[in-house]
Amino acid sequence: MSMKKAILNDKMYNLISKEEFFSKKDYYNSISSVAIEEEMIVDGERVTVGLPITQSKNVTGAYSEEDSPLIFFTNKDENYDKYICQDSNVIDFSNIDNMSQYYKNCIKYNDAEREIITNTINQSKPVIKEDDSPLLKITKQTICDKNIDMDKYADRFEQYNNDKRLVSSSKKDITMKKASMMLDKLDVDTYVITTNKEGDIPNPMPGPLIRKVSGEGEELTVEELIKLLKGEEE
Structure with missing residues (x-):
């Protein structure tokens, strides 16, 4: 750039x-x-x-x-x-x-x-389709909820036209790397949580793992995640 x-x-x-x-x-x-x-x-x-x-x-x-x-x-x-x-x-x-x-x-x-x-007239509202993957659905919903014009963030992206197509074309899936990169450019953090499935499963984990996949990728405890979510709701 x-x-x-x-x-x-x-x-x-x-x-x-x-x-x-x-x-x-x-x-x-x-x-x-x-x-x-x-x-x-x-x-x-x-x-x-x-x-x-x-x-x-x-x-x-x-x-x-x-x-x-x-x-x-x-x-x-x-x-x-x-x-x-x-x-x-x-x-x-x-x-x-x-x-x-x-x-x-x-x-x-x-x-x-x-x-x-922050001066937005046109808002980006990617269409969420039934056959979109769960990750693509939440990526699109996040963009919708921010009520932004994505074009005004173009300067933050290396390949904005290509990246924008990930949520505006007929693609049905998106990689975690691309999703977290795009949301990071839009001032949104992305977290991954792994937990044991319900029921009596073999070789269970000792507890949930929570890691932010945007930014530096730091690990969070359950208590830290709860505080973060409460802070977002207040």
């Missing part, structure tokens, strides 16, 4: 040059949170804009067909002001002289991201 971020049209983007785009064209075409930094004449003034990479010519952005240069264009119904890059909406981690400046940039980035992801 780029060390330069920009808030463009109420979304966080990785800001890159044309040269960087063409050096990894296939990669950058596969993700949805990248914009090309370019100088343009807008209303008679030369300004720097960030134009999102797009696969469609119906929206403002930067479009590149196979073996062709980038084509910059705008939807006639949109205002270029939403895409102008200036100090107020650009966070540059690539040009930092000291820790104080880095710290200020981190605060600026976190504040901007929080404002973006």
Whole structure:
């Protein structure tokens, strides 16, 4: 991901040059949170804009067909002001002289991201199907319960378009690794609990095992889990 971020049209983007785009064209075409930094004449003034990479010519952005240069264009119904890059909406981690400046940039980035992801008009509501696996069902239900627009979290993912398809396509299952990764990006922890089956079973475990599979994967006791659940309910 780029060390330069920009808030463009109420979304966080990785800001890159044309040269960087063409050096990894296939990669950058596969993700949805990248914009090309370019100088343009807008209303008679030369300004720097960030134009999102797009696969469609119906929206403002930067479009590149196979073996062709980038084509910059705008939807006639949109205002270029939403895409102008200036100090107020650009966070540059690539040009930092000291820790104080880095710290200020981190605060600026976190504040901007929080404002973006909490201002939600469109909500992501993955359809939960009868034949979805239990893990896929709870992953989808968690996203529904958060009442979020997943697209606004795209900057947190390495391959957002591919990861989003895990809950929006006809797939009927998801791996624990993918589920916990996705939910972690959405600020949700995932836990696995193993217990003995009911009844008189051979070779029983001495007690339940509880482990968080997101983050550092720390182990919890039953008492710690109970406290955690009570804290979520209060």
